[in-house]
Amino acid sequence: MVDMASPIRLNVLLPYGQEGWHTTVRQLLEPQGVQTVAARNGREALRMVEAGNVHVAVLDTEMPQLGGMQVIRRINDLAPAARPPAILLANHLTNHLLQEALGMHVFSVLSKPVDLNLLLDALARVMRRYYESRWPGGGSGRASEH
Helix, strand or coil: CCCCCCCCCEEEEEECCCCCHHHHHHHHHHHHCEEEEEECCHHHHHHHHHHCCCCEEEEECCCCCCCHHHHHHHHHCCCHHHCCCEEEEECCCCHHHHHHHHHCCCCEEEECCCCHHHHHHHHHHHHHHHHCCECCCCCCCECCCC
């Protein structure tokens, strides 16, 4: 549950996985005002992005119904302002996957199991590059004083 004293400043879409890592990520991010929402499959993830208010989409190549790459292809068909940066999770990093992800402007590709430090670093880099270190959700202050 989000601490109501901490305003929601960033919305991150996560894939819902059986290993429950999304719960750990949520527990790390919510005290900072970062809300996480979990999508059980690719179609649900796409609906959440299309509904708006997703600032970063973390997607898995092996999501049910639509894989992460398929979701990203459909996100890329949206208006530029409606496209959140995407971080892709994959069991097997191949040159083909990395080239395809690069061609679709995926922000970062991380191998599974996910190293939480690498995920947190990727989220921080998204903030710097796409949101100029400012909280896009309208929370108070800046993400960074730099």
